[in-house]
Amino acid sequence: MHPVRKTSPEGVEYRDLNGNGRMDPFEDPRRSVEERVADLLPRLSLEEKVGLMFQTVIEAGADGTVKEAPGDISKSGTSEVVLRKHLTHFNVHALDDARMAARWHNALQAIAEQAPHGIPVTISTDPRHAFIENAGASFAAKAFSQWPESLGLAALRDAALVREFGDIARQEYCAVGIRAALHPTLDLATEPRWARQSGTFGQDPDLVTELAVAYLQGFQQDSLGAGSVACTSKHFPGGGPQKDGEDAHFPYGREQVYPGDRFADHLKPFPPIIAAGTAAIMPYYGMPIALDIDGEKIEEVGFGFNKQIITGLLRGTLGYDGVVVTDWELVNDNHVGDQVLPARAWGVEHLDPAARMELIIEAGADQFGGEECVELLLELVAQGRVSESRIDESVRRLLAVKFRLGLFDDPFVDEDAAAQTVGRKDFRDAGYAAQARSVTVLQNGAHGRPPVLPLARDQRVYAENISADAVAALGEQVDRPEDADVALVRLMAPFDPRSDLFLESWFHQGSLDFQPGLASRLARIAAHCPLVIDVVLDRPAVLTPLLPLASALVGSYGTSDAALVDALTCTIAPVGRLPFDLPRSMEQVRRHGEDVPGYDDPLFAFGHGLSVIPTV
Incomplete structure (x- = not known):
């Protein structure tokens, strides 16, 4: 290992990353990013430069050690991929304990110091501050503070709160060495069946734009620097309008369509996020069908392969000169267990x-x-098919981000600080309040039923899909509706279970209709006591059959049972408003253009949300 930390004759502390005993320009913290990149780039071997152009999954040892063998998803051991393949960008999955995560990160950076030029590692992550666990898109919070999904932040319509969330998440990420975020998601939730809506800010391009910029500013701060988390904004040029709502992770969902000619709506959030300084942008998997931009027919290949979209539109028309990273596994088939998943090379x-x-x-x-x-x-x-000068073009961009983040000067983190920062009480309290406040009251008394919200405490409660501890905060739990003063039922938005392909079971796709027997069963409950229903709206469910049954109907987007009870009792007043229209029927959904925000006659419209007056 290089004796890395040194002091120059001028008294400047630096890291002697190439081990030559002197402070070279790329090691000099006083120089500009441009100077340091210009000095380092010609020093690198082709192998080192090529390694910078790959970002793959890495798995951390639960005890804070690195894994030196292939894991469940990662294809190579840590030293193999860092020192032989020269990769320095990794997407981390499970991180259950903050101290162990910090210890693992430091061990990984120590391995990177052994490389010829000691290029530090950049660790990235998908969102991990909410509820949904999906190895292809996001992770549940665990040790981190827990907040609503992005749809819940959108329901609050509060850009300052979104920036506060980004700042808190930034502090927690930095504490364990995560310096890159594979988010925010700028896609519009215009196709109700699409599985990725929970990670969006809803259907309205103006609201998505406002909140995405605030989110970016929370993570990156006013400019990208030593305290920032670099954001990868996605999915260019808008990944929402998937044909029939099928997701482009899978071969049957590869087509992206614009029957309403609303491409401009989906593109709208990107120019402001570029102006705000996003460190990177990720194109989506989707393959555009019959897309015409300003009279130019766009080739029907996945956006990651599409020169008209990346070089023409993103780099040319929009003037973006930052990093473009593809979505995962466009090149090779992926082997997971005994399954072979085809590369997402749609159209090619x-x-x-x-x-x-x-x-x-x-x-x-x-x-x-x-x-x-x-x-x-x-x-x-x-073979001469790709020039080294073209490699250099990308490497300059990638190195510049590492230098701006301060990783070359000090990539290590403090284990004690990580344990104290991640999941800090004030962070958790802020997330909990946002969970409760984001609850959207859709109906409170109707169809001849009187309002029941806010709920009184000290009642006899019949409950389904609610923890016993949360029910205890309301009163005494009883086993039969006949014995209850109120019934409280939580439902997930419906979906069609699928499990033939890896990742598929985590993606909620297909019909938005509840099973036919549900309404009959809920009617039997409602016959005995007032019925309060919460539907977890990771997608805009068809709630029409529930309206005649529910004394109160609310929607949530990542809210714990305890936070839901606090919202229903107005201990923390629910103020959420719908981030998308709710359809009346699946027939309405099927007739609806995938790229069109909202309906002419929704069951509940974007922005709907009733006020509930707290009891004194």
């Missing part, structure tokens, strides 16, 4: 992996997500 499935990689680079991307096949890119350079 006929090409071999080398040709796919060549096309991605030609399209204008800088980094391959979910891949570590460095030998493939090295071979393309050797």
Whole structure:
């Protein structure tokens, strides 16, 4: 290992990353980012430069050690991928304990110091501050403070709160060494069946734009620096309008369509997020069908392969010169257990992996997500199919972000500070309040039923899908509706279970209709006592059959049982408003254009939310 930390003859502390005993310009913390990049780039071998252009999954040891063997998802051991393949960007999955996460991160950075130029590692993550556990999109909070999903933040309509959330998440990420966020999601929730809506800010392009910029500012601060988390804004040029709502992670969901000719709505959040300084942008998997932009027909290939979209629209028209990282696994098939999942090479499935990689680079991307096949890119350079100058173009962008984050000067974190910062009480309290406040009251008394909210405490409560502790905060739990003063039932928005492909079971797709027997069963409960229903709206469910049954109907977007009870009793007043229209029926959904925000005649419209007056 290099004796890294030194003091120059001028008294400047620096890291001697190449071990030559002197402070080279790229090691000099006083110099500008541009000077340091310009000095380091020609020092790097082709292998080191190529390694920078890959970002893949890494798995952390639960005891704070690095894993030196392939994991459940990661394809290589840590030293293999850092020191032989020269990768320095990794997307981390499970992190259950803050101290162990910090210890693992430091061990990983110590391995990176052994590389020829000691390029520090950048750790990224999908969202991990809410409730949904989906290895393809997000993780439940666990040790981190827990907040509503992005839809819940959108329901609050409060840009200052969104920036506060970003700032808190930034502090927790930095404490354990996570310096890059694979978010925010700027996609519009215009297609009700789509599985990724919970991570969006809803259907309205203006609201999405306002909240996404605030989110970015919370994570990156006023400018990208040593205290920032670099954001990858996604999915360019808007990943919401999936044909029939099927997700583009899967072959049957590869098509992205614009029957309402609303491409401009989906693009609208990106120019402001570029102006706000997003460190990176990720194109979506989707393959546009019959898309025409200003008279130019767009090639029907996935956006990550699409030169018209990345070089023409993003870099040319919008003037973006930051990092473009592809979504995961566009090049190679993915082997998980005994399954072989096809590469998400939509529209170019006929090409071999080398040709796919060549096309991605030609399209204008800088980094391959979910891949570590460095030998493939090295071979393309050797064959003259990709020039080293083109490699340098991407490496400059990637190195600049590392320098701006201060990683070259000090990538290590303090274990004690990590344990004290992650999940700090004031952070948890802020997240809990947001969970309760984001609850949206859709109906409170109707169809001949009197209002019941706010709920009184000290009642006899019949409950379904609510923890016993949360019910105890309301009163005595009883086993039969006949013995109850009130019934409280939590429901997940419906979906069609699927499990043939890896990841598929985590994606809620398909019908938004509840099973036919549910209304009959709820009617039997409502016959005995007032019925309060909460529906977890990770997608806009068809709630029509519930309206005649519910004395009160609310929607939530990532709210614990305890926070829900506090909202229903107005201990913390629920003020959420719908971030999308709720449809009347599945027939209305099927007739609706995938790219069109909202309906002419929704059951409940975007922005709907009743006020509930707290009892004194």
